[in-house]
Amino acid sequence: MAPPPDNVYFPPLGGLLEGETALLSWKLIASALVDTAGDRLTSAAVTEFLKDPFVLELLKNPATTFAPSTAQSAAALETRTAAIHVTPSSTDKYDLKTIQADARWLSKTAAINEVAALRIVVVELQSRPHTFLASPLSSQDATNVRKAASGSSSSSLPAAETTVDADVLWTEFNTDQSRQRRLLATYLSERRALAKSTDHFTSLILHSAPVFPNADTTALPAVNAAIETLRSEIVKGSLGQAPGADLDGRAFLKSIPTYVAELRGCMQRAGAGIQESLKCAGSVVTEELAHDWVQTALAEAVHFLSVIFLVLQACGRTFLSPAVTAEWFSFVGEYGFLDGITPGFEAMAELILPLKTLVCVNSLILLNLNRAIGYLDHDLELEGDEEPYINDTDVLDTIHGAIVSAAEGGLATASPVFLSWSLILHRMDVSFQERTERRDLAQNQRAQDGFELDNQPFHIHQSLQPRGRRSSVGSIVSLEPARYDGFLNEQILPHAAEGEPLVPRLAMAATDQCQVYDVVIAMANCAGGGADAAFRPGLGPRIRLVFLELLTASFPIVGYQADPLSALLSVLSGGHETWDLPDDDETVARAVLKDSRLLQFYVQNSLNRFPYEFTPFVSISRLLAACTSTPGLSDIVVESLLQTPSLTFTLPPGFEGYAMIDDVDHATATMQLTEDIPLFPTGASRKRLAYYNEKQVAVIPAGSYGRFMIDGSGIVNIDYEHSTIALLGKRLDANLSDDMYEPVLGFLQQSEVAEAIRLLAALVRSEVRKASKNGQPADSARASEAGLAIVQEASRDLEQAKDIVSVICDTLDNLIQDGPAETDESRMAVLAVCVDFLLAILPLCPGRVWSYMARCQLLNTESSAGRLCILTGASDVVSERFNFLNVSIRFLSGLVQNAMNSAVQRKVATKPNGRSNQHKSNDDSIWLGTSDKTLTQVSLSIAQTVVDVYENTSTWKFASEVQRASLVSGAIGILQDIVVNASSLESPTEQESLVACFEPAAQFIIKSFLSSSSSSLRFQPLLTSLLLGLELPQSTLYPQRYKLAVDRVVAALELSAALLKVTNHVDTTGKAPELETQIFQIASLPARLCALSDSTLRPALDLLTDLIVTAAARASEPPSLLGYLGPQISRSFLGVLLAMDKPFKRPTEAARIWKFFSTILRHRQQWMANCLLTGKTPREALQTDGKVTKLSSDSALAKAKEALKSIATLPHVESLAMLDFFAAAQNYWPWTIFAIRGDNDYLDSMRAYVRDLQPAATTAKTDAVAACNEARIAAYIAESFAMQLYHMRQMGTEEVFARDVVQDIDYYIRDGVAVGGYNASLHANFQRNFGNRYTGCSLDQFKRSMLQRRDLGPQFYYALDLADRMLSFDAAWTGSKGFQKEMQTANVNLSLVDAQIALFHAWEVLLLELSVCLLPKNRRLPVVMLQLAEQCLAANQNRQGPELIFVKIAQSRANLALLLLQRLAEYALLPKDVSQLLLTVWTSIHSVENPWSVERTPYFRTLLRILYIVLRGSRRGQAESGSGAVAGAGANALIGSVEGDGTAAAAAGKAPATQGGTVSEDGAMVVSTTQTVLNVLDRVVAHGFRALVTIVHDEETESRPEDLALLTAVLQACLSTPGMSDCQSQVLNIMASHDVLHVATSLFSWSDKLLVDDRDPVYGELSLLFLLELSALPVVAEQLACDGFLSHLTSAGLAAHMRRPGVSPFSDVAAAQRCYSIWAKAVLPLLLNILIALGTSIAPEIAYVLNQFPTLLETSVQRLEAPGLSRTSAATLRDTTSKSAKGGGGDAPLTLLSVNEVHSLALLTRVLEVLRVNHARDIAPVAWDGALVLESVDFWLSRPRLLRERLVPLGAREGEWRSAEAQHFKGLAENRLEEKVLQLMGVVKIILSDDETE
Structure with a gap:
C-alpha cells in the first residue's frame, strides 16, 4: 500500500518561502496541544494537520520522522527544490542554493533523511525573527536597561551583562556557522516537540479533551465541541473505530515495542553525547548544544515513557500481553531502571526524577499487583483471551532477573517494584505450599475413595459422577502444579534453602535499604500539582493512582506505620498546599473513598487513634474532602466528622471511674465508664465563673463502653459519638484560654493547631464547592449556607460571645505579636493557616473579615509598619515563611477582588425575587456594620503593605526562583488590580463611584511608581521580571513552574501598561513621567517577549501600544520606538508580528497586531511607521533611491492589501482592525495610496462586499453584533474609497472608479444617514428597571471608563464583565430574561449606534467626494444626493435618542443636507418643483423647540441656510446684478414707467429691485408652496427677527450679527419666490403682527450703541438690509414712509457718523468702513425702493x-x-x-x-x-x-x-x-x-x- 501524501505535513516549498503559507513545526503543534485556551488547538491548520493520515502515521511511529537518508529521500530533496516548484528569489528573502546546501549538511550531520532536514531548514528560516529576538542583549540594550534601573549594577539584573555591539550580533547571527548551529538547535527542538506532541496526542485520544482554564467562557462550549469532533475524526482515522469517553488502550499495545525501541535509542544518544553522535558537526558543536543534545534525548524518553504509561493504564486492570511485559522488563533490566542516570547540568537534573517515576509506575502497572495476588489466590476469573505473565516462565525469569539485579544494586528507583514483586513472590510461595499440602491430602483421600468405590454397585457409581461444570476448587486439576512452579523451584526456593529467603530480602531491600516510602513520596510530589510537579495536571493524578495499589497490597504485611501513612498523604495531596488544591482534581481522593480496603487500612485505623494521634486522621480527612463532585462519596468525610463514633485519649491521672467488663453484647469492649468525663473541665480559679456562664459541652457520659489500646498505658478508646468539627473548635478555643481549661485531651501543639485550622478551611471550601457547581446565584446562596454551616458547627460548643472566626482571629493576633526570632516554623505554619481560613470564609462573611483587618496589625498603616513584612523580615525566606507570605498575598488579593465583587451588594438591598427571597436576609447581613470607609482604609493598607513586599522581593533570598516568581506575580497582580479597578468605571458626577474605595490606594501606587524619588526602586522588580522573561524555561515538562514564570512576566507587563494608562491623569508638570522614560529605555524587552511565548505576546504588545499612545498624548514629538529598539530588533520584531499569527490564524490575535500597527501610524512614530509600511528599516531604505514604486511583500501594507482581496471571507474582528490600519495608512501617509496602485482587485472586493450587505435592521434581527461590525466595516470602506477618489482626482483618473462606486452604494443610501439603530424603549426600560431593582445604584455607574478598551459588541459601553462580578449575587441578574442579558443587548445596541455614526461620517465624506468627481455629468448621483438630503432632514425630525449622542449627529446630518443642496444648486440640479423638499425643510424647522437658545442655535442656523438654498432653487430665470439695482435694460423700463404716470408701483411689483436682482416667473407656484413661504415669513423670519433683536439688546448674551444676516437672506429668498408678488398684503400683515418694521428701525437707532468687535456698528447695516428686502414690496415701502422712516434715518446717531469725513471702504477705522457699507448697500437701495413705490409724493424727502x-x-x-x-x-x-x-x-x-x-x-x-x-x-x-x-x-x-x-x-x-x-x-x-x-x-x-x- 502506498504511503499517504505529505502535502499537509510539508506543503510545497515555494509557498512556504514566499510567505504565502506557514509550516506547522512540531514545536507549534506541541504548543497547540498544551494550549490552555483551546483556540490554537481548534484552529483550522492544526485540526487539518492532526487529522492528516501521513501525520497520524508519524505519531504512531515517531522514529520514521527522522529516519536515515535513502536514495528516495535524496531524490525527493531535488524534486522539492526544483525550479518548477520554487522560483529562485531575486531578493534577500531566501537563497535556494543555501537552503539546499543546509538541508544536505543537516542530513549528513544528524543522520536523518533529506526531506526531514529540508523541513527543519524551513522551520529555522520561518522562525528566524523569533530566534534573533531570543538572542542575548546587545551592549546598547544593556546600557538602556541599566539607565532604566538608574545605574543598578548589572550583577543584580539578569541577562544585562553584555558588551557585544548590536551590529556585531547581527553580523554573527547571519554567519554560516551560526546558521548551522541554529539548524542543529532546531533539529533538537523538533525532536523534543515531536515526543511531546506524541504524548499529548495519545492523551487526547485515550482520555478525551483536556481542560481549557483560560478559554473565553462564551467560546468554551464551541471549543469543547470542536475538540470532541477532532478527537472523533482522529480516532476514526487512526483506529477505525468510534470514540468513547475512554478508549481501550489494547488497540495501542502493538505500538509499545516501538516506543521501547525509541527509549533504547534515547538512552544510547544520551550516553554517547553529541560529539560521538554527530561526528561530522565539527566546530559547530558548542557546550550549549552538547547539553541540549542530552536534554533532548532524556526529554524524548520522558514523553515516550508517558505514552507507554497512558496506553498501559488505558488497558484497564487486566493482565497485559506477556510479550509486552517481557519487552519492558528486558529494557529496564538492561538500563537498571534508569536509576544510574546522574545529573550533569541543571536542565538534565530536572528530567531524572520524571524518568524514574514513569519507569517505576509502568513497571508497577505491568506487574499488576492486585490482580496478580487475586489470581494467585484464585479470587478472580480471567477475561476472554487474557494471558497472565505469571504463567510464562520466560517472562517471569526476565522480570525476576531485572528486579533482583536492581535490588542487589540498591537502585532506589525500583524499590516500589521490589516491594510489589516481593508481595507477588510471597503469594506464589504461599500458593505453592498450599497446593503441595492440599495435593498430598487430596491424593490420599482419592486413593481411599477409590478403594471404597470399587466395592459399590455400578448405578451408585454412576450417580456420583458430576453434572454440569465441576468446581475447580479443591479439584485434582487445581491441585496440579502451576506454570510458575518451575520458576519457583529454579529462582526462589533454592535461595530459601541457602539461608535467608529471597522474598523477605527483596522486601527489606525496598523498605530499609532503599526507603521505598520516601521514594513514593518524592515520585508522588513529582506527579503532583505543586510548583515542582513535572507532569501536566491530567497525567499526574493517574500516576499517583498506581501507588495506591502498592499501599493497599503492602498493608497486610507492613501494617499501619508512619512511613506508609506519610506516603498516602503525599499521594493524596500531590505536593499541593491547603490553599492550592485544584478544584477539579478529585481523582485520587475519589479512588480512596471507593476502595473499602484503603478506608479500612488507613482511614479507619487513623480514626481509631484520633485524637490521641491527632495529625493522621485530620490530614486524611482534609485531603479526602477534596472529593466534592461524585454522588455518594462527596458527603462521606463531613458525615464522619459530624458523627465520629469514638475518641482515643489518655485517661486523666488518678481517674478510676470505670469498670472492666466481659459483655457478650459488646465483644470489642473491655471497660465501661462509671463516671462522666468532661473533656474540658474548668480550672480551679474559674470554676465559679464557668458554673454561671458556660454550658456543659463535650462530656463523655457514664456507661460508655471502651477499650484500653495498650494494657496498663491508660490510653483508651471510648465509644462516644460526637462532632469532630465542634470538638476542634472547642480545642482551638481552649488553646487560647489555657488558664481557664484543663482539657482531658490536652492542649494542641502548634503543628496540631495548624492541622485543625487547615481542616476547617478545607471543609468550608469543599462544602461551598459542592453546593455551587452551576455557578447560579441560587447555588451561590446555598453554597454560602453550606460553608457557614461548617463555621456554625465549629462554633457550636463555644461560649455565647464567641465563634470559630473570632477564635482563629484571636489566635492570629496572639502570634503576630512575636518578632521574627520568636516565630519558628510551627508558628509560621499556624499564621499561614489562620490567614488561609480568613480567605476561605471571606465570601461567606466578608463583613467580619474586613472589620477584623481594619484593626489587625498585619498590614501597614499611616502610623506604623505592618507585621507581615516584620515577621518575614529575615533575608532568608525559609519554607514556612514563604508559605505565610504566599497565602498572605493570596488573601490580600482575595480582599481586593471581594471589595470589587461586592461593590453593589454593599450599597443596595435587593428586593426578594422568587426563590432568592430566602437568601435575602443572609445577603444583607454579611456586610452589616462594614462601612465604605473601612474598605477604603484597608485597601490603602493593602496597597502600602504589598508595595513593601514587592520591594523586598528583590533582596529576600528564596529556596528557589519559583518561589520568588510566585510571590512577585502575586504582589504585582494586587497592585494592578487596584489600579485597574479604580480606573475601570467612569465617575458619575451625581453619585459616588462604585470603585471609590480603591481610589486612595490607587493614588498611592501610582505616585509610588511615578515619583522621581522612588521610581527606580519600584521599577527594579518589574525590570527584573521582564529580564527573567527572556530566560523562560524551555523544558517540555514542569508546566506549573513554567506557568509561574510566565505569570510573573505577564503581571509585570500588565502593571506597567496599567500605570502608563493613568499617567496622563497625573500632574507631572508637562514632563514625561519617569516610568514612561524607563519603559522606552527597556522597549526591546517587551518587543523580545512578543516572540518568546504566546502567553506574553498579548500583554507585551498591549504595553507597547499604551506606551506609544501615552507618549503621543504628552509630547508633539514623542520618543522614537524604533530608535530605542534599534534596526535589527525592529526588523525581527515586525517580522514576528507580520506573520499575523500564522499558521493558527486566530482572528483575535491578528486583530490585536493590526491595532498595534494602527497605533504606530496614528501616533507620530514616523520611523517605525515607514519601516512597517515599506518593509525596510531606515538604513535599508537609504540604500535605495527613496521612491516607493512597488510595495515589498513583507510590508504590512502589502499584506493588508492582499488580505482585503478576500474581505468577504475574513472574520469581522480581523476585518475591522485591518481596515482601520488601511485607513490610517492612507490618511496619515498619503504616498501609500500611490504605492498600492496597479492591482485594484482589493477595491473590487470591497465594492462587492458593500454591494452584498443586507440592511442593518434585517441583519440585527438574527445577529446584532454582525450588524454592528458590518456597519463599521462599511464605514472604513467608505473612508478608503473617499481617499482613493481624492488622490485619483489629483491625477485626473477618478471618473471610472467613481462611476463604479456609485453603482454599489445601495447599503449607504439605505443606512448611511439614518443612524436608526438606537432602541429608545430598550434603554428607557432597562434604566428604569435596573434602578428599581438595585435601589441606590444607577446604570450610569457601570459606564466603562475611557481608559479601558472599547470594542464593538457585548462589552462596548457598560462594563458587563465588571457587572457580572458585582451583580452575580442576585438571581435577577442571570437567566435568559435577567439584567445581564439586557445589559448585553444594550451594549450591542449602542455598538450599532456607534458603528452607524461612524458610517454616517464616512459616507458623508465619500458622498461629497463623489459629487466633486461626477457632477454635473452623472445622472444617478443628483437623484441620490437629493434623496439623501431629504433623508437627513426627515431623520432629524424623528424622535432621537439621548442628547449626548444625537445632538451632534443631528447637526452633522443638517450640515450634510446643506452641502448636498449647495452642490446641486451650484450645478442647477435642484428639481423644478421643490414644493415637497420645501415642505420637508419647513417641517424640520418647525420641529425645533426654542431655536435661538445657545444649544440649538447652530442646528437652527444650518436649517435656515438649507431653507435659503431651497427657496432660491424655486426661482427661475433670475439674473445676478449688484445690490439694490435693476440690471441692464431694465433701467430704461423703470425710468419709462416713472415718466409715464409718476409712479413705479406696477413696475416695482413685477420687478422688485433687490439685492439679488430681478426674477421672471416661469409659472405660478402651487398654493401649498405659497402658504409654506408665508409660514416661513411668519414663524421664522418675523418671529425670529424680533427674538434676535431682543437677544441683541441683552448685554449678557453674545452678539448674533450672522443670524440677522441669515434671516435677511431667507427673507430675500422668500420674497423672490414666484407668486409672492400677489401676497404683499399678507406679508405686510405678518410683519405688522410682529411689529417688525418698528423693531428694525429701533435697532438701527440703537446701532451706534450696540457695537461688536472693534466698535463695529454692524447692527445698523443689518437692520437696514432687512428693511431693504421688505421695501421691495411697495406696500411695505409705503408703510415705512408712513411710519416716518426717513426722519428716523437722518436723526439716528449712526447718521451723524456717516456725515463725517473719512467714511470709505478703505478706512483704517472699522466704524467708518461700516458706515460706508451702510450707505452704499442699504441706504441708497432703500431710498430707491421707497422712491419707486411712492413716486412724486416722497421725492422731496428723498432729495x-x-x-x-x-x-x-x-x-x-x-x-x-x-x-x-x-x-x-x-x-x-x-x-x-x-x-x-x-x-x-x-x-x-x-x-x-x-x-x-x-x-x-x-x-x-x-x-x-x-x-x-x-x-x-x-x-x-x-x-x-x-x-x-x-x-x-x-x-x-x-x-x-x-x-x-x-x-x-x-x-x-x-x-x-x-x-x-x-x-x-x-x-x-x-x-x-x-x-x-x-x-x-x-x-x-x-x-x-x-x-x-x-
Missing part, C-alpha cells in the same frame, strides 16, 4: 435725505474718477489732462461696491430729475455730478486693462469672483468680478447718457 450726506455724494464721484480728471468740477477737467499723464489723476483703487454706489445714485438722481420736471419747486436738486461720473465711466470702459489693475475685491465672496471665470463678457473681462463691474458701468452709462440726451 432732502440725499443732500444730508454731501460728503458721501462728493466722494462717490471722486472714487470713480479716471486718472488725471479734476475731483472738483467738470470745468477744470480739460485743463488738467496733462496732469493725468504725470500721475496727478485718481490713483485710488476701484471696488464693486463703489460702482454699485454710483449705480444707485445714478438711478436716484435720474428719477428725481424726471420728477423735478413737473415739481421743481418741491424737489430740491441733488448735489451730485453725474456728468463727471459719466466721463469717468467712459474712461474705464475704454481701458479694461487699467480697470483690471485698479479693481480690488472686498471680502471673501468678491475674492472668489475674482478667481472665477467670466460668464458673459469673456472677451472683455477675465473674471466674474471684472465682469460685474463692467455690467454695472454699462448700466450707469445708459442711465446717465439718457440724462445727457435730455
